Amino acid sequence: MAMQEVTEQQWLQREAAAKEKEAVFFFTPLCGTCKIGLRMLEIAEAAGASVPVSLININYAPVLREKWRVASVPCLVLVEGGEPVQREYAMQSVDTLYQLLK
Template sequence: MPLLEVNEQELIRRTHTPSGREAVFFYTALCGTCQLGERMLDIVQAADPSIQISKININYAPVLREQWRISSVPCLVLLEDGEPVQFEYAMQSVDHLYKLLQQHFLTP
């Protein structure tokens, strides 16, 4: 299952509504490392469909880029009730991302 593409307005709306835990992947279209990171996240999501990951092109998210001070891509932002709690810039491996997301979504 591919990552769900969202736009900035939708993501801002979701941050103003307590919605539990989320993961958002920031990327750019011409970034090779971003493409690799997205493939790894696709594998994680296929291994555990309960993990829902959205993606957004950082070039179309200037408000969130500034507000959250995202310094580079790829960047996986873990959210809790609309607030960023962790920024993961290093897409180390599928195993690393799987454990990170399992901990984020399944830890009470």
């Protein structure tokens, strides 16, 4: 799993060809809970989670926010075949995130 910040436009271009399981972590720069969630994702990544995670600033992602009905941040959206299959708003624990992303 390699976390990478992308723009909404970059994600939308990639989304059309997406076949594998991926995740998108929506955040805002001033959100303290988002920073904690990001740190938890980094630890899950270091533990060997394999699903790639893209980071998107929700302030600049109106299309995805509306299309995927993202209600608040932080939000981790699991995506399969370009479609959201699960949303996690509460980053409960590193283990929970690891299980989602393995």
